[in-house]
Amino acid sequence: MELAAAVALGKYIGAGLACMGMGGSAIGVGNVAGNFLSGALRNPSAAGGQTATLFIGIAFAEALGIFSFLVALLLMFAV
Amino acid sequence: MRAARPRRTKGKTMASEAEQGLTFHPMEQFKVRPLFDSALNVTSISNVTLWMGVAVACVIVLFVLGTSKKAVVPGRTQSVAEVAYSFIYKMVVDVAGQDGVRYFPYIFTLFTFILASNFLGLIPGAFTTTSHIAVTAVLAVLVFLFVTILGIVRNGAHFLDLFWVKSAPLALRPILAVIEVISYFVRPVSHSIRLAGNMMAGHAVIKVFAAFAPLILMSAIGYLVTPLAILAIVAVYALEILVAFIQAYVFTILTCVYLKDALHPGH
Numbered sequence: 001m002e003l004a005a006a007v008a009l010g011k012y013i014g015a016g017l018a019c020m021g022m023g024g025s026a027i028g029v030g031n032v033a034g035n036f037l038s039g040a041l042r043n044p045s046a047a048g049g050q051t052a053t054l055f056i057g058i059a060f061a062e063a064l065g066i067f068s069f070l071v072a073l074l075l076m077f078a079v
Numbered sequence: 080m081r082a083a084r085p086r087r088t089k090g091k092t093m094a095s096e097a098e099q100g101l102t103f104h105p106m107e108q109f110k111v112r113p114l115f116d117s118a119l120n121v122t123s124i125s126n127v128t129l130w131m132g133v134a135v136a137c138v139i140v141l142f143v144l145g146t147s148k149k150a151v152v153p154g155r156t157q158s159v160a161e162v163a164y165s166f167i168y169k170m171v172v173d174v175a176g177q178d179g180v181r182y183f184p185y186i187f188t189l190f191t192f193i194l195a196s197n198f199l200g201l202i203p204g205a206f207t208t209t210s211h212i213a214v215t216a217v218l219a220v221l222v223f224l225f226v227t228i229l230g231i232v233r234n235g236a237h238f239l240d241l242f243w244v245k246s247a248p249l250a251l252r253p254i255l256a257v258i259e260v261i262s263y264f265v266r267p268v269s270h271s272i273r274l275a276g277n278m279m280a281g282h283a284v285i286k287v288f289a290a291f292a293p294l295i296l297m298s299a300i301g302y303l304v305t306p307l308a309i310l311a312i313v314a315v316y317a318l319e320i321l322v323a324f325i326q327a328y329v330f331t332i333l334t335c336v337y338l339k340d341a342l343h344p345g346h
Contacts, residue, residue, distance in 0.1 A: 052174060052332055059329040063269040066276035073279075077106065 011075050018072040025065025032057040105286035109210055109279065126206040127214065134195040134208065142191075163191065167331065174335035178342055185225070186338070189218065190331040197278060197323035201316070209326075210278040212271055219271035222334050230341030241344040270333060277326045281319040288312045 036054045040047035116123040145160025153161055167187045171179050193209060200207025208214050230238040242259040244252055291308035295301030 052170065055325070055329055055332060056336060059273060059333060062277075063273045066273055066280075067269075069276055069280055070272055 011079060015072040015075040018068045018075065021068025021071070022065040025062055025068070028061035028064070029058050032061055103286070103290065105283045105290065108206070108282060108286060111211070127208050127211065130199060130206045130208045131196065131214075134192060134199055137195045137199065138191045170332060171335055171338075174332060175339040176342065179335065179338050182225075182229075182338060186331055186334055189222070189334060190327055193218070193274065193330055194324065194327040197327055198320075200278065200282070201319055201323060207278050207282055209274055210282060212275045215271040215275040216267070218330075219267040219274075222270065222337060223267040226334075226337040226341040229338075230344060233342060234344055238341070238344050241340055245345065266337065270330065274326050274330050277322055281315065281322055285312055285315050285319070288315065 032054065036047075036050070036057075040050075111119060111125050111127055113119045113123040113125050114129060119125060141156065142160050145156045148154070148157060150157060164187070167190050168180075168183060171183050171186055175182075196207070196209045196214075199205055200209065230241070234240075242256045242263070244255045244259065247255050288308045288311045292305055292312070293301075294308070295305035
């Protein structure tokens with residue numbers, strides 16, 4: 001019984017810690033979007049053709065945050 | 080994903096339901112249920128099957144109705160179909176190049192199916208099929224197999240140039256090759272989890288806020304919490320409409336990027 005309680009405790013703490021990864025991915029997505037905007041304001045005529053690159057960059061940065069979200073979900077519901 | 084296991088013991092759940100009125104688990108909405116059979120087995124028609132069928136039916140109806148008249152001045156249905164078609168066509172040409180147009184029907188099918196599934200999942204009470212990794216993994220693994228086989232058939236041994244970065248210094252190339260190989264094989268994982276995770280996360284957040292909404296029935300603090308919770312649901316729902324489109328777009332554009340790598344493996 002004590003062991004089960006310790007496992008549950010570790011699970012919840014681990015899930016909470018995994019969520020910190022999402023903060024990192026938030027910084028990454030913010031960097032991508034912010035740098036795109038600062039570049040786009042300097043040269044607005046070139047910005048339109050780069051939106052696909054913007055979304056690819058956001059998707060790559062965001063995937064890692066989603067990974068940590070998945071780790072949290074696995075800890076909560078699958079382990 | 081069997082995420083919807085009740086976390087509390089049965090007696091406690093019954094008691095808390097009796098005293099709080101409405102409690103539900105945020106992951107309950109992702110539970111796969113058989114519609115007709117008593118238990119879920121391989122052949123039973125579940126809510127996933129139903130909503131996938133509805134998504135396919137919506138796509139077929141949109142494009143059959145949209146292209147049936149072929150009016151010079153398009154009506155509403157025809158404009159939607161035309162805008163979607165030219166949007167994805169332009170994306171394939173821009174990202175994968177002119178020789179990627181041969182594979183445009185597959186990419187367009189992926190886009191419309193994912194978009195329809197994402198939007199249908201936003202209807203209250205509907206089931207989001209793309210929130211299940213089982214569904215998105217099939218789509219992503221098929222894309223992965225498709226581009227890998229296509230790259231090997233089209234380029235033969237030159238396909239391996241994808242991993243051997245010619246523009247890097249010679250000493251760095253083996254290290255980069257290891258990284259490139261790993262990143263190549265992580266593609267189907269990230270491709271599927273990105274879509275499923277985004278859809279699941281947003282819908283779970285809505286349900287978490289929805290769990291705060293009935294607090295007004297229970298205590299005085301509910302007069303403060305309930306309006307905030309309902310406003311938050313509206314805001315997250317609006318964001319989810321955006322996310323539903325962006326994730327379909329991202330899945331499609333990454334397919335185009337992978338297709339470009341398969342067609343032109345040199346960096």
